[in-house]
Amino acid sequence: xxLNLKGRSVLITGSSRGIGLAIARGFAAEGCNLRLAxxxxxxxxxxxxxxxxxxxxxVDIFPLDLSRYEAVVxxxxxxxxxxxxxxxxxxxxRGTLMEVDAATWRRAxxxxxxxxxxxxxxxxxxxxxxxxxxxxxxxxxxGERADPNYVAGCVGNAALNMFVQCIGGETVRxxxxxxxVNPGPIMSExxxxxxxxxxxxxxxxxxxxxxxxxxxxxxxxxxxxxEVANTVVFLASDRASYISGAAIRIDxxxxxxxxxxxx
Numbered sequence: 001x002x003l004n005l006k007g008r009s010v011l012i013t014g015s016s017r018g019i020g021l022a023i024a025r026g027f028a029a030e031g032c033n034l035r036l037a038x039x040x041x042x043x044x045x046x047x048x049x050x051x052x053x054x055x056x057x058x059v060d061i062f063p064l065d066l067s068r069y070e071a072v073v074x075x076x077x078x079x080x081x082x083x084x085x086x087x088x089x090x091x092x093x094r095g096t097l098m099e100v101d102a103a104t105w106r107r108a109x110x111x112x113x114x115x116x117x118x119x120x121x122x123x124x125x126x127x128x129x130x131x132x133x134x135x136x137x138x139x140x141x142x143g144e145r146a147d148p149n150y151v152a153g154c155v156g157n158a159a160l161n162m163f164v165q166c167i168g169g170e171t172v173r174x175x176x177x178x179x180x181v182n183p184g185p186i187m188s189e190x191x192x193x194x195x196x197x198x199x200x201x202x203x204x205x206x207x208x209x210x211x212x213x214x215x216x217x218x219x220x221x222x223x224x225x226x227e228v229a230n231t232v233v234f235l236a237s238d239r240a241s242y243i244s245g246a247a248i249r250i251d252x253x254x255x256x257x258x259x260x261x262x263x
Contacts, residue, residue, distance in 0.1 A: 003237035005032030011082040013066055013119065014089030016043040018188035019085045019138060022225035023086055026233040028055040034078050037062040037089065065113035069118060076122030084236045085123045087116040087137040091190045092153035094197050100152045113156045117163060124176060129220025131175035137164055141184040141251050161247050177244040179235050184251025187222040218253050
């Protein structure tokens with residue numbers, strides 16, 4: 001399917017590893033020029049070189065800590081001409097209310113929740129002036145299901161889902177779409193950290209994490225970062241021109257299975 005993305009410019013945060021890196025590669029394969037933001041400058045340089053060589057596209061890097069509002073403003077000022085923004089930076093730690101202290105909770109939300117909101121505000125204003133653009137937020141399926149062992153993440157993701165709903169129906173009046181994806185279990189470095197944490201908590205042995213996939217997941221495997229990237233690239237394209245204010249869940253039916261089990 002031709003997505004008509006060639007030559008468009010894309011800003012992707014959290015793009016040096018995992019889902020963000022897969023998204024960067026996906027857009028580059030479509031002929032898009034990239035601006036990549038993440039904390040690690042050396043890793044960004046490596047990624048930019050690999051992607052530029054493989055796909056012949058322009059790749060600019062922005063080594064910034066987007067938990068700092070000043071860095072968000074700097075990035076927004078440098079990338080106001082983007083056709084597409086993908087908010088992906090940030091990972092909120094697992095834990096119960098008593099296990100995640102106030103400072104940890106705030107640091108995590110400064111990057112993922114407020115980082116998304118603040119960068120969207122800056123880039124969206126410029127997109128609306130041009131009457132064109134698309135914003136895709138990579139949020140997480142935890143925002144659709146209560147989990148007391150991931151309280152900060154569930155609440156943060158739920159807030160971002162509502163954020164997309166609140167603005168996505170209004171921005172289309174100005175020629176801009178805002179939507180989201182909610183990945184479930186996706187195999188990545190961060191996912192593995194969570195699996196080890198869960199296995200230790202459930203079994204007292206972190207090495208038993210494969211048992212959780214076998215027991216808990218409908219198709220007995222986690223998703224891949226490319227499966228998420230494919231959806232993000234599609235949503236950013238004109239092929240998804242009637243989608244705004246909505247989040248696409250990517251979890252192989254896990255949430256539906258959990259709901260059925262509970263009924």
